[in-house]
Amino acid sequence: METPFAEPIYITRPLIPELGNINAKMKEVFDSKWLTNNGAQHEKLQNELRKYLKLNHLVLFNNGTLALLLGLKALQLSGEVITTPFTFPATIQALDWNGLIPVFCDIDKDTLNIDANQIEALITEKTSAILAVHVYGNPCNVNQINKIAEKNNLKVIYDAAHAFGTEVDGIPIGEFGDMTMFSFHATKLFNTIEGGALTFKDASLEKNLNLLKNFGIAGPEEVVLSGINAKLNEVQAGIGLEVLKLVEEEKRKREKIKGLYEKRFAEIEGIKIATKFSGSSNSYQYFVIEVDQENYGKSRDWLHEELKKYNIFTRKYFYPLCSDFQWYQDVKPSNDPNLSQARKSVQRVLALPFYGELQLESVEKICNIIKILKRCKINYTEHNEIIYKHG
Ligand code: T4K
Numbered sequence: 001m002e003t004p005f006a007e008p009i010y011i012t013r014p015l016i017p018e019l020g021n022i023n024a025k026m027k028e029v030f031d032s033k034w035l036t037n038n039g040a041q042h043e044k045l046q047n048e049l050r051k052y053l054k055l056n057h058l059v060l061f062n063n064g065t066l067a068l069l070l071g072l073k074a075l076q077l078s079g080e081v082i083t084t085p086f087t088f089p090a091t092i093q094a095l096d097w098n099g100l101i102p103v104f105c106d107i108d109k110d111t112l113n114i115d116a117n118q119i120e121a122l123i124t125e126k127t128s129a130i131l132a133v134h135v136y137g138n139p140c141n142v143n144q145i146n147k148i149a150e151k152n153n154l155k156v157i158y159d160a161a162h163a164f165g166t167e168v169d170g171i172p173i174g175e176f177g178d179m180t181m182f183s184f185h186a187t188k189l190f191n192t193i194e195g196g197a198l199t200f201k202d203a204s205l206e207k208n209l210n211l212l213k214n215f216g217i218a219g220p221e222e223v224v225l226s227g228i229n230a231k232l233n234e235v236q237a238g239i240g241l242e243v244l245k246l247v248e249e250e251k252r253k254r255e256k257i258k259g260l261y262e263k264r265f266a267e268i269e270g271i272k273i274a275t276k277f278s279g280s281s282n283s284y285q286y287f288v289i290e291v292d293q294e295n296y297g298k299s300r301d302w303l304h305e306e307l308k309k310y311n312i313f314t315r316k317y318f319y320p321l322c323s324d325f326q327w328y329q330d331v332k333p334s335n336d337p338n339l340s341q342a343r344k345s346v347q348r349v350l351a352l353p354f355y356g357e358l359q360l361e362s363v364e365k366i367c368n369i370i371k372i373l374k375r376c377k378i379n380y381t382e383h384n385e386i387i388y389k390h391g
Contacts, residue, residue: 088317
C-alpha cells in the first residue's frame, strides 16, 4: 500500500532563481529607471536566447500566444491553414484572431503530431500555410512537411511552445519552416513568468515584428501599421536572464526523472510513454503516458481521478480536441477530415509530474501507485457506480 503525498504534487513547478540573484537583478532594473519598451535586459535576453537556441533571428514577446498571432499576421496569410486538433487552444485561437480558417488534420499515433502523410489531401486553392505543433517537444516530421510546403508553395509555421532547445539530428528546431514560436510561460522549461519568442528565416520580417508588438510605432510621430502591445518588460526579461542560467542543470535533473519513469513503466503493462524519442530531440518539457484501457485494465479518466486521492494532480493535455470546441462548430472549412487517431489518443494521454525539484523517491512512489491501481478490482453497483477494492 502507498499513502497519499502529504503535499499536492503537480505536473510541473516553475524554475525559480535564488531570491538573492533576483533581488540583485531587480536593483539593476529599478536603478536604470527603464522598465519596458526594449530596455537593456530585453536586448540582453534576446541576444542570450539567440545564442542558446542557435538561431540568428529572434524577437521577444510578452507571451507565446501573441507571438504566434503576430507572426501569422506578419506572414500575411489568407484563407485556410492546415493544423492539428491535438494542441493547446492558443494555437487555433491565433489563427482565428487572424481571420484564418483552421483545417484540422489527423495526428500520428506515436509522436501525436500532425500526420504529415495526410496533409496533402487537405490542400485546396484556399490553403496558405501549415501550422504544426511539436507536441510535448516531440519534433514533427519536419523534412516531409518541408517537401509538401515547397511543392505546394505554402508557408510553414511551427508552434514550439514545448520544444525549447530541442534539436533534430543536431539542427535547432527553430531552423525548420518559415517561423517558429516558443513559449516562456511559468510552466515551461525556460520561463520569463509570461513570455515568448518568434524565430524566423526571412531576416526582413524582424522590422515588421518589432512594429507589430509596439502599436506599429516607427517614430515619435509615425505609426505605420496596426499593431498591438506585446512587449516583454524589463522585470520579466531580467528574471529570464537568471532562469536561463539554470536550464542546463534542470535538464540534467529531468533526465534522471525521465529515466526512472521509463524504467518503472517498462514493468507496467498498458502504459506507453508518449515522450520517448531519441536523445537529441528531447525538450524535457513534459513526461506524458498513454493509458491503454484494454491492457492497463482501467481508463485514463479513472486513473486521473484516482491519482487525485493520492494528492497527485495529473493533466489530460490536450483534452478536448480543438476541433470539438463550441465556437469551431460554426466554422466551415473546405474539408472535413477524419480525425480518428486524434480521437483515440486524446482519450489516453496523461501528463505526469515532471520537474527538477521532484525527488526520485516521489517518482518511485508515483509509479508504485500507478502499479497498485492497475491491480485493484473494480465492481459496479446496480446504478452503474464504480466501487473498487485494493488488491
Ligand atoms: N501553444 C501550445 C502548444 C501551448 O501549450 C501553449 C501554452 C501555447 C501555445 C501558448 O503559450 P503562452 O501564451 O501560454 O506562452 C498551461 C500554461 O498556462 C500554458 O502556457 C501552456 N501552454 C499549457 C500547456 O499549460 P494550464 O491552464 O494548464 O496551466 P495551470 O495554471 O493549470 O498550471 C499547470 C500546473 O502547473 C498547475 O497545476 C501547477 C503548476 N503551476 C502553474 C503555474 C501557473 C505552478 O506550480 N506555478 C505556476 O505559477 O496552462
